[in-house]
Amino acid sequence: MDAILLQLLNGLDKGSAYALIALGLTLIFGTLGVVNFAHGAIFMIGSFCAVTLSKIFALSHKAAEPSGKDFLGNPKYDDVLYITEWFGEDIGNWMIDWSVPLAILFAIPIMLLIGYIMERGLIKHFYKRPHADQILVTFGLAIVLQEVIKYFYGANPIPTASPEALRGSFDFGVLIGFEPNAIIYPVWRLVYFAFSALIIGAVFAFLQFTTFGMVVRAGMADRETVGLLGINIDKRFTIMFGIAAAVAGLAGVMYAPINSPNYHMGMDFLVLSFVVVVVGGMGSLPGAVLAGFLLGIVESFASMNEIKAIIPGIDQIIIYVVAIVILLTRPRGLMGRKGVMEE
């Protein structure tokens, strides 16, 4: 029982990442009808926002130490972090420690901007082109973004630590009546899950309870009519593209401590999140979230030793097997709408 619960929890953090990326993909697809292969690269850029912020915080300059001279009698220099100088010792160190959560604030404007530029500069010209062209051009864009990041940050993964307070693990089992040490779970993963639940909730609330969201939903249902009513739907869709990029970016920021950011992590996640979107049903937001968590959990169950003993290697392919079975039996995906991408 505790083993099953542990796998369930293990599946949640990966599932959260899948769900967030798939949510963004579906937002873009549902609003603009564009298949965005560069979405994984946006996730990756989000991760590198966290890296960048911690690098910025680590900027320092040399300052002469007032008290001492070294043994040759030369004045002694110390590395002084700008951040401690500006904000004081305590706040500065706290900010360095909490650089990953702080990167959220840093990433939101950047990701919105990237999304906006991408849509206005490139994707806009591809609405009327076939899906194959959209796939190809965003695939090219993904390569470019990936290589740019590789040029500036190198090819090696960059470890990024979570705040010290959230670094340990946490005895989850005790809370729900298991023996101590039965279910040990890293705190950061719980934080990640809570964070993604928050984001997902926020996106749904935004679409459901605001006028802006209502217009967007109307546009998803019938773009032309909304346009005829005198609403500038294109502009709102552009903003939705930015929001989708921000969602993927934030997923990336918070994922940095779990998986050290490297330049090709976007591609790795992209393939899986496309599978997630297709399983959930193209264009269905709840479907994407559901499928994300579902596949994350299924994957973590498949990597249990007991199951691997029965079917070796199942953990490597389970997601694809599930996807193939679902696509063949329920062509529309779990919650796909009728008439979306059906040829």
Added chain:
Amino acid sequence: MLGLEKRDTLLLIVVACLVTFAPILLNPFPADSSMAQFNAGYPDLMQRFVIFGIFAIGFNILFGLTGYLSFGHAAFLGVGSYSAVWMMKLLTMNVIPAIALSVIVAGLFSVLIGYVSLRRSGIYFSILTLAFAQMSFNLAYSVLTPITNGETGLQITLNDPRILDGAGAPSYPNLFGAQMNEATTLFFGGWSFTFSVGYYLCAVIMLISFYLAIRIFRSPFGMMLRAVKSNQQRMNYTGLNTKPYTLAAFVISGMYAGLAGGLLASMDPLAGAERMQWTASGEVVLMTILGGAGTLIGPVLGAGFIKYFENIFSKINKATLEGWFAFMPDGIEEFFVAIIYPFVGKGWHLTLGLLFMMVVIFLPGGLVEGGQRIGKMFRRRDRKSSDAELSAAQQRQVPPAE
């Protein structure tokens, strides 16, 4: 000739000439000159030109004619490589059985995958093929290690059985005794040209597959595939089942990929799982689009183009660049080197990505369409152009694929 129209015969002859004289044509710079690094006439690279040409020709039969965008073709290449290496381990070092087996196995494998994937179309088809390919890649890396040798890759060893080979048989892939890495080098003034056995074997096979592709393009079967691309629904409504046609196209292109994989393994008896990764599938898509999907010569051009620049661009390092701009004043030199450096050497993929985006945005027909546009501009400017140019331009004009 050979059941081809005049135009196609001409095209085939031109390609045959280019391929035959490639060792000379691709070595335009003397061996000891500073431009020698742009020479592409060494066997290893030329083999890759033609092998990936075969791969792209096959991919084009599926994507160019039917419009089904497969993102998993590298799986067939990988399967082909593995079966070829196994053949060389178990039976004989002769490449003929190895290549034959790789085509057959890849064909069977593609029947399986095609049958399932082709139940869906559009983006779903792309995702399904991608899922199958990633699955094969993951399996090759993990569970199938006894067959694929996992991360190390499958290699031939001295104590492999090789039932058909006698004691004195060559220990390198060969064609009835002629080893694949044998080569003759001709020196001609400052130039040196290398003619290798392996390259010419690949070249002959490539010409045969190119000929077959032309026949497929011009056949009623090819017309049927084009009809699938332009309006599959209408085909279905007229009471025609398109599935056998698309499946046949899928299997044919899978066999081409297997052939390419088998040739890769024959030139260098080694097969690794990374050949099946989805970036490898992406590469063949890039080649086909870059050259011009749906055209005959496009995929070959695209494959040559990408493989050439991959080799040459990635060789340029900072010192080379500094050498080129040495004639400039110091500050300006550094400026130029700093600007160009990210795009060459290790940054070659950045250039590739940018180029690919440019092609998709501005030139959806690829290099072939670019050539046609230039040809048209030329004709408009100079209406009384000679007949020879006209026929050359016409020969490039392949019937529109849509």
